[in-house]
Amino acid sequence: MKIVTILKQVPDAEARVRASGGTLDLSGATLVIDGMDEYGVEEALRIRERGMETEIVALACGPERAAEAIRTALAMGVDRAVHVVSDVTLDAVAMARVLAGVVQDEAPELVFVGGKQADWDSSALGPALAEALGWPHADWTTELTFEDGTITVTHDIDDGTETLTLPLPAVVTTQQGLNEPRYPTLPNIMKAKRKTLEARPLADVAAAAGAPADRATELRASEIEARSRRNVVLDGDAKTAATELVRRLRDEAKVL
Amino acid sequence: MILIVIDHADGAPRKSAYELVSLGRALTGDDGSLTALVAGDAPGAVAQEIARFVPRVLTVSAPELAPPRAETMTRAVAHAATTLGAEAVLVGASRFGLSYSPRVAMRLGAPLLEDVTALERDGDGYVAKRLSYLARVTETVAASAPTVVVSVKPGAAAAADPAASAGEVTELEVPFEPDDVRVGVASRRAATKGRVALEDADVVVAGGRGFGSAETFDDLVVGLADALGAGVGSTRAVVDAGWRPYGEQIGQTGKTVAPRLYLALAVSGAVQHLSGMNRSKVIVAVNKDADAPIFRVADYGIVGDVLEVVPALQEAVAGLD
Ligand SMILES: Cc1cc2nc3c(=O)[nH]c(=O)nc-3n(C[C@H](O)[C@H](O)[C@H](O)COP(=O)(O)OP(=O)(O)OC[C@H]3O[C@@H](n4cnc5c(N)ncnc54)[C@H](O)[C@@H]3O)c2cc1C
Ligand SMILES: Nc1ncnc2c1ncn2[C@@H]1O[C@H](COP(=O)(O)O)[C@@H](O)[C@H]1O
Numbered sequence: 001m002k003i004v005t006i007l008k009q010v011p012d013a014e015a016r017v018r019a020s021g022g023t024l025d026l027s028g029a030t031l032v033i034d035g036m037d038e039y040g041v042e043e044a045l046r047i048r049e050r051g052m053e054t055e056i057v058a059l060a061c062g063p064e065r066a067a068e069a070i071r072t073a074l075a076m077g078v079d080r081a082v083h084v085v086s087d088v089t090l091d092a093v094a095m096a097r098v099l100a101g102v103v104q105d106e107a108p109e110l111v112f113v114g115g116k117q118a119d120w121d122s123s124a125l126g127p128a129l130a131e132a133l134g135w136p137h138a139d140w141t142t143e144l145t146f147e148d149g150t151i152t153v154t155h156d157i158d159d160g161t162e163t164l165t166l167p168l169p170a171v172v173t174t175q176q177g178l179n180e181p182r183y184p185t186l187p188n189i190m191k192a193k194r195k196t197l198e199a200r201p202l203a204d205v206a207a208a209a210g211a212p213a214d215r216a217t218e219l220r221a222s223e224i225e226a227r228s229r230r231n232v233v234l235d236g237d238a239k240t241a242a243t244e245l246v247r248r249l250r251d252e253a254k255v256l
Numbered sequence: 257m258i259l260i261v262i263d264h265a266d267g268a269p270r271k272s273a274y275e276l277v278s279l280g281r282a283l284t285g286d287d288g289s290l291t292a293l294v295a296g297d298a299p300g301a302v303a304q305e306i307a308r309f310v311p312r313v314l315t316v317s318a319p320e321l322a323p324p325r326a327e328t329m330t331r332a333v334a335h336a337a338t339t340l341g342a343e344a345v346l347v348g349a350s351r352f353g354l355s356y357s358p359r360v361a362m363r364l365g366a367p368l369l370e371d372v373t374a375l376e377r378d379g380d381g382y383v384a385k386r387l388s389y390l391a392r393v394t395e396t397v398a399a400s401a402p403t404v405v406v407s408v409k410p411g412a413a414a415a416a417d418p419a420a421s422a423g424e425v426t427e428l429e430v431p432f433e434p435d436d437v438r439v440g441v442a443s444r445r446a447a448t449k450g451r452v453a454l455e456d457a458d459v460v461v462a463g464g465r466g467f468g469s470a471e472t473f474d475d476l477v478v479g480l481a482d483a484l485g486a487g488v489g490s491t492r493a494v495v496d497a498g499w500r501p502y503g504e505q506i507g508q509t510g511k512t513v514a515p516r517l518y519l520a521l522a523v524s525g526a527v528q529h530l531s532g533m534n535r536s537k538v539i540v541a542v543n544k545d546a547d548a549p550i551f552r553v554a555d556y557g558i559v560g561d562v563l564e565v566v567p568a569l570q571e572a573v574a575g576l577d
Pocket of ligand 1: 035036176463464465466467490491492493494505506507508509510511521522523524525526527528529532542543544545548560561562563
């Protein structure tokens with residue numbers, strides 16, 4: 001079994017994001033491996049630990065600094081990694097085209113992708129990658145088991161959950177509930193320093209994949225979302241405050 | 257020509273379908289070219305309903321679409337877009353829409369404007385607003401290509417009114433392939449049977465860890481939601497504790513909602529939770545901690561104990577009519 005886990009480096013959720021002049025300023029923000037991607041790394045490790053001989057390859061596309069997030073995956077236990085070094089901030093469709101080339105070369109049975117990237121707020125990478133590869137996909141996966149040549153997954157849908165069986169190879173997008181990702185131990189952090197982290201320039205990878213080395217869409221501006229809110233605090237005991245709230249929701253905000 | 261794909265459940269369009277009609281009308285300038293696609297194993301009733309709103313409705317009726325799968329929808333939508341020469345394909349950004357729309361874009365070689373909150377024409381292309389960085393940043397994104405695929409966040413437009421005259425319904429044959437049904441659907445489980453679907457709810461009552469137990473949550477949060485005809489939402493803490501199903505979780509790893517009214521009860525207001533509800537029109541917070549971050553995004557707040565405030569709210573709501 002060979003598994004590719006795709007990951008992204010994103011600002012820590014608690015990090016302050018700032019924007020000025022229509023561009024985002026991430027300087028000073030702590031950057032980490034996307035929490036959503038850790039579930040895929042963890043799941044791959046657990047598949048191996050259950051006794052299936054498994055090679056696990058981490059794959060990321062991002063600037064030089066993304067290597068730090070890749071090191072986290074290596075320290076968790078991934079065997080080796082490929083880093084497509086890009087200073088262009090690709091969108092999901094463009095990145096899927098580029099990564100599909102690397103996945104094709106690696107020829108794994110299974111690809112894990114984080115369910116929704118915390119920087120893009122996008123869940124498109126997994127399905128777009130699956131389509132580029134001509135493979136099936138399952139998204140928002142909370143349970144995964146193997147049976148000769150197929151996987152069975154439980155995943156969230158709009159009105160509940162669904163259990164699917166997919167032939168391999170397949171793309172699976174991961175989320176909370178699938179497992180509890182481990183923290184790298186100090187010995188494993190040391191060991192990770194000796195693992196192979198192959199850096200390849202975006203232009204080369206894109207050319208080999210026959211994909212454009214640029215976005216499919218144009219990002220014109222990024223601004224901080226600020227909504228003005230009334231911020232009214234209602235005083236009094238519970239009954240007084242509750243009655244006043246319901247009155248205001250009906251008469252003032254007109255939402256009841 | 258603009259193609260809108262109608263999301264439907266239980267024989268009726270979802271609320272988002274009527275919002276796509278509004279957007280589609282604005283983009284076509286109401287020139288009669290707006291076309292709706294209704295795909296399913298028995299799309300007839302939904303198609304008739306949507307024909308009251310759009311001049312042209314295409315139905316795709318196939319056993320491959322029961323239940324719908326990402327790959328069968330991709331085939332149907334991509335085929336319709338190609339056959340009709342659609343300039344834009346608009347899909348509701350439900351979980352399902354977000355699952356197949358990237359595949360449609362990839363198959364058509366089209367750019368994807370994902371989960372947009374606004375969409376306009378821009379020369380030969382389109383310009384959209386979308387949220388990023390856990391809904392703290394608003395991006396302006398543009399795309400120009402012969403076909404552009406757009407997934408539209410629920411609430412991005414007002415629901416449309418019916419048109420003056422009914423549209424024409426025609427059937428479209430779609431050449432499904434064996435691979436389209438290679439994913440087997442073993443079972444489906446509805447999580448919110450009998451209750452208004454969270455994404456379609458005008459009012460959402462959400463509870464957090466402060467309720468202390470599943471029983472108290474049921475009594476107070478679900479009780480108030482039922483009194484208001486509202487959807488029930490939860491924080492991750494509640495879901496992790498096993499009090500409520502994952503399908504009710506709101507936030508980064510859960511659902512995104514933008515109802516008219518959102519009540520956050522004993523919810524601290526972590527960024528991951530806010531990213532799923534900060535576009536609600538009016539937000540109410542009840543929390544015993546006056547410094548809880550949820551108050552910063554609230555229109556109305558009550559600093560107090562939910563065990564006292566929520567029963568009082570139930571009473572006040574009961575006295576409304
Ligand atoms: C990768 C990742 C993804 C995540 N995704 C999500 C997500 O999608 N959705 C989500 O919700 N969270 C998500 N989280 C978790 C999030 O960070 C918070 O931990 C979570 O939202 C907290 O839930 P809570 O508000 O119920 O609990 P708490 O933070 O424990 O807050 C409970 C609140 O209730 C108040 N309270 C307690 N008792 C009472 C009382 N009797 N009366 C009134 N108030 C009371 C307290 O003052 C407190 O403010 C995610 C975290 C990570 C790392
Ligand atoms: N939030 C965290 N971020 C980074 N490392 C952590 C975190 N929590 C625990 N660790 C480290 O992970 C290792 C195992 O942690 P634990 O299993 O939580 O005791 C220890 O070295 C901890 O210091």
